[in-house]
Structure formats: structure tokens, C-alpha cells
Amino acid sequence: MKEKSYRMEKVNSVLKKELSEIISEEIALLKGNFITVSFVDTTADLSEAQVFISALKDEEEILEVLNKQSGHIRYVLGKRIRIKKTPKLLFKKDIFELNISL
DSSP states (O other): OOOHHHHHHHHHHHHHHHHHHHHHHHOOOOTTTTTTEEEEEETTTSSSSEEEESSSSOHHHHHHHHHTTTHHHHHHHHHHHSSSSSSSSEEEEOHHHHHHOO
């Protein structure tokens, strides 16, 4: 596996921070649930970003809502950060958290 460049690590870090804020502020999800953006993995050409999330409850429903609203989230993200190309967002379940708990 190729090691990520400093630039890509920085992009992933900024995307993670901004997406966490957008999800908590802009997206109407189930109240009383705690949603965490665990990490973001962006392709080198910035065409796509996989966003790994975890939630206390109703994780599948939350993933469905986030993937349906990914266009709006991408639009808001593009307004918040200065980046050459705002990547397409794919929200996925954080599988690494499951491996740690086993």
C-alpha cells in the first residue's frame, strides 16, 4: 500500500473536520444520536472521498440519509474550503472500529 503524501493527509484532515461540522449543523438526522466521522480517504486526483462514520444507533439509516444528501453536503463543503476540486462523497460504515472491539 502506497503511503499518503503530506498534502493528501492534510486534505483528509481538513475534510474530516469540515464534514463533522456540516453533519452536526446542517443535516437533520435523528436527535439524541452521536455521529462521528472516523476518517476520510481521498483519491489522489480528488475525484472521490470515502467518509467512514460511526453512530451510537441507527447507523444504517444514517448512512442512507448521508448518501442521499451527499450532493448537498458536497456543495456546502465546496463553499467552506478552498480546494481545487471538491470530491464526490461516499459515506461508509467504520469497519475498523468493529475490528478493534473483537
